[in-house]
Amino acid sequence: MARSFFRALPLLGTIAFAEHVWLNQTAGSWQVVSDEGLLGFHGTVRGAGGFTHLSAAAASGAEALRTWGFDQLNDTIEEAESLGLKFSAGIWLSHNKSDYEDCSDMDDDPYWQTELDRVLQGVRAFKASPSILWWTVGNEIEFATEVTKGSECTWRRLEWLVQKVKEEDPMHPVGTVLAGAHDEKVKMIARIATSLDFLGINAYGEDSLKVGTTLQRLGVTLPYALMEFGPTGHWASPVTAWGSYIEESSTEKVPRYMATCELCFSDPQCIGAFAFVWGWKWEKTGTWYGLFNEWPEVTTELTKANCTTCEAEVLGALQKCWTGEEKSSKAPSLHNVKLNGEALEGMRFSVDQEVVSLTVNASQAQGQPLTAVWVVTEEVVSDALGGAFEATNPLLADVFVDSVENTSALGLEVQLNATGLTMGGNYRLYVFVREDPDHCNGPCNNHESVASLAFRICHDAQPGEECYSHVSYAKEYGLHNHPGRYPGVTSESSFAEVQMSLAQKQVGSCQMPCSIQEWCHTAQPGEECYDFVEWLLEGNNTQTAPEALADASSIKGAQQTIYETMPGICARPCKTESLQCYPNCADTGGAGAGSGSSEMSGAPARAFGAVATLLAAALSC
Template sequence: MKWLILAPLIIAGSFLAGATSATENTAPANAAEGPSKVEIIERDGKFQLLRNGQPYAIKGAGIDHADLELFAASGGNSFRTWAVDDGALPAKELLDRAHALGLTVSLCLEFAPERVGFDYNDPVAVAKQKEETRARVLANKDHPALLTWFIGNELNFDYTNSKVYDAVNDVAEMIKELDPNHPVTTTIAGFDKRAVKDIQERAPALDFVSFQLYADLANLPKYLKKARFKKPYFVTEWGAVGHWEVHKTKWGAPVEQTSSEKAAHYADSYLKVLEPFGDQAIGNYVFLWGQKQERTSTWYGMFTEDGARTEAVDVMHFIWTGRWPANRAPRISRIQLNGKNPYEGIYLWRGKSYDAEVVIVDYDKDTIEYRWEVRRESRAKEIGGDTEAIPELVQGVVGTSSTPKIKVTAPDEKGAYRLFVYAYDGQGNAAHSNTPFYVK
């Protein structure tokens, strides 16, 4: 039987070194009512974020409505959103919850990207959006949990009209007049040279720039050096390798990493890119403290759909606190289906049965329960994290046994499918793996 080796998560010495600097003291949450004063200072070419006059090292994640209590208990101190009025919770409620837990929030202001049909040549539409933004700023600017403002999310995604950044600058100037206490940024999908140039030329009122990269995060220092970019920046989304950055099968299905491979990638990204360049990378928000459907239900979330923690949560707990959680998530191999891994291209004949198996290692030697399922391959074409439909669950094709090895019967209808396995340790943790296959 061919197995992909369960690669070691961390080289202990280097990871411990990285974690030590991540646990430096940070400014406590402002207990008094009223706004916190947040600023970015520069000394000898090194940048630092201050909150109420004290250095503030962000230990952050992207969160909309997930478990803030667990986030705080895991060492997190700040989270970002993607909306004020259209989020899972109203901004006021989210800010209040954050403040009660000693957390801060980088609040993202709704700002329409060109790809959804917004016309930045339309002065009436632009003025209306500015007034809507004004109302959102006025409603939230004095909350003590507020840290920074984001003007929109990935406005450069498929954009053609550079005037979007004229509008961003106009709103940034307005925010500075209304709220002198909180820095303002906008987020960029990837390292987009054109967008960076447009921002530098058209949006000088921004206090810093924010980048969002996944596997390509490894190249960010090289991009910045080549562009001679000397300003402070946040990395406001980083995490698993993106579905557009991976190997695809002959029928076009992206091959997803296991939860263990993802955890190793989170650690690698932090140690090699975020921690070493902290003089410029003055804040970061890992994606995603929660769960969402995007090509699969497991691709980007650090939790499973039923709320179990994966190894990525363990890694961030270590980065933020310098210690592992009391009970750790299981480690998992790639699924072997009919003796093959997904890189080999797995074709099955409809109605025939095949062996599927996975290897689990649990640090705490907990009893593992398994759940196997088959779903149709996602047909989603959405981009930019837009809402996707959850692929159909195929009934009656996997064994009911909670074991690491089962029989899978290929569905009767030919086409693309995906086999999933979830391994639960009974302590609130889980590992997952999946493999695409095609039925002839």
Template sequence: MTLAGERAAGGPRRGRTLLALLTVLTLHLTTLTLHADDMAEIRIDGARILVDGRPFAVRGAAGNGPLAELKALGATTIRTYGEDPGPTLDAAARAGLKVIVGLWVGQPRQGADYTDPGFVARQLDDLQAIVDAYKNHPAVLMWGIGNEVEVDLADPAPVWPEIEKVAAMVKRRDPAHPTLAVLAETGTDKVALLRAHAPHIDVLGINSYGDALYTAPSRARGQGWTGPIVITELGALGQWQAAATPWGAPFEPSSTQKAIQFRRYLKALGDEDVGTILFLWGQKQEVTPSWHSLRLANGAWLEASEAMADAWGGHTPGGNHAPRIAWLRVAGDPSAPFASWPAKAPGRVELEASDPDGDPLTATWTVMAESRAAGIGGDAERVPPTFPGAVRDGNLNSAGIGSLSPGHYRLFVELTDPHGAAATANLPFEIR
């Protein structure tokens, strides 16, 4: 996956000239020169990443949320995907974080044509310009080459040499920083193919979700990878893994359920001594506005932050705890996984929630049309329409539903405390 809006056909820089890119990059050159003496020595030692001779634990998130808050949770690293990294590098340096700097390698499924020499040359020139501009920035940890470039290809063989071309260029221009390539899971032979065809890749990145996380490192090792491993996207559950309603709407775990899973996965991966990057330090629409979001659109943080702080020895803002949601269920039928009401019949749901600190909570209820997007790998999606008049008598214990035409919908609840923390849950339903 990636940040919303960064998967336009051909990647985020499609149609952007090298001259325009260089104009943007030169704005940062003076600052970078001033900081060049602060660069740490970064090298690979077997399966470890060393910074100034000491093992460096890669732990953090992908996205663009507040970096000082991420650092306080115990994070060391932020990951980007392919946008101009200058602002993130500067902010990370101020926060005391390192950056996995994403170099976007165009995906064939989005129109990248690796049989076109002109496209290949332009892409390589653009990426070289980024490396040249930022290689001396003290916040650079490594270069993240591509993101799931192989996804949705019947034959991914053509992409491995392209990843190698970029990795070899990076090694020529900046031998001081390791290279990382990101795969969508390990597949049966993806890691072995990357290892065979891209020898200039130092670190393996794996995007993995749900219980597949327990075995991702061992599966990669089983394909012969001996170097460092970073879980470059870690999610509690992917929508492709979730059970669904009869009409195909996947069931999203509540923020409380996700936090339980995050705690388990971070413990297991910590025992494996692999890097962990959670997805997404921010907010995006993907199936729902909350599925992969570690924060709300208004900036409130969720219980996942507590899981991160507990695993990494950090703390949440002010030591606050997020609200907890025990259940959101159909009134009168608590075991129903979804709701189905006749068009003229009122519906109702029940909510059980609490706050560990005893803080007063505010409930915000929203009805949204079920997403019809059939995106792949985190492609940008439009937010479905909402229906402000559909919720009746919404409070901290229940909400009524009415005034809707036949169709498929979701009911969302957001709980917020007075100190910037929140909880989320939603329930798919139909009006028939």
């Protein structure tokens, strides 16, 4: 028998009455209020952005968590009630463009009538729970049309649904969740979706600090909640010369979370902030967003230094922000990683096919002795958007010298054996710093600091090698007579810079030199790449042009496509649509209207932790 998304309603004689929650503005400040008084910290909700680890949320000082759909609420509502926690209860809506194209008759659309029945059934099932904080109708539904503004029909359909939800449950506020606070989008919603009680905004890094001032500048007086906040997003991060994301260490992420948490308390328009992600998920890397580490190969399947339900360094900072109190035992702090004794600038490096020494420099506030777990994966990056499910990259074996484990090494200093790695290959090194189990009085504390470092197997061209001849020819003849063939360099450039230019164009056997970590070049008029891309964008030789070129909207976007698919013409552009678009990317996939059996079918849902496998089949992007 198929399991229902909704728990059975209690008998009339035992039914619980909903706790009335509302938003109140006093002396210019918005507050969340219930029958019991102010909620959160003086009316500002302290939120954990996820629906797992409820006990840890309560112990850390959060009073609310977040769901994206009714199925998640069904799995957790009873535990939340027992802990006195509340949920920002999400109502998932379609991300399919076709579902927001016809608003001519709002009440006579078969798909939306079916959706309305589903939505109201879910609201009806849970509205009496004392753990309902508020409802959010839709999460980033503007992905279906245009993320910077959505569409008239999108927001009319939202308004129609919000009205229906409020009629069904007048006891709780109703909002929606947007991907960023873009001017045109916010203005359209304020004009069309007038029944909203608040705006929910997903924003990361420095962007989360600008939401309040953006709303004030636009004259939007609705209260807002940061429904996801966290580190600098991967879409906004710098990239290496070979195009890999450069991720902040866990210690660098701490002030990102703290600044946003504290800002919400001080902003009279902010009614809550939800730290993302309260759980674990693989999104571009295994460590970017998770506030817990549930990667089995590095937490529970080691011979030594396991870390079950391993808490990220950020959790201590969140508890300090939420409660004003430090954790009794702090997680380690990571200061730097050294390659052959030299501290790396930025979380990336390149090495030849050789054995190198790696050292992590870290400390713990109470002086607890530390150790570290090191692992390596290939750098396989999913092109999924909007938090859609991504598969975990497997660990590589036999990449550390004298390691007891097959796929990991233990200690603050290890030796990486890169001799068997592929020349020109892209990889990622992870180092997890934990308390040393040989020096713990009893079980070690389950917390860690983490660094995730992109690296590439490089090679400096040597006399007698094919690439050396290519570089020598370019410096002596090519750059003087055909400069347009050598993007980003001149006759004054160094040997390594010219080698990098040739490597970017994938000329001959040239690999990226080891001495250059970051390099890119956006094509300029007069260069071979620019002229070729412009010619293709004008519609010439469509049989030669890659299919992906049809979706490129600029020279830079087309250059990225040529760089990836047609070696020998273009270098990697400095800013590309594929790396810089979020949250300005459109959802490019998904099932058709009404297809699939899950309420999240055809939509890029946030899936993480133990539910990732269950939701994966329902997610597409």
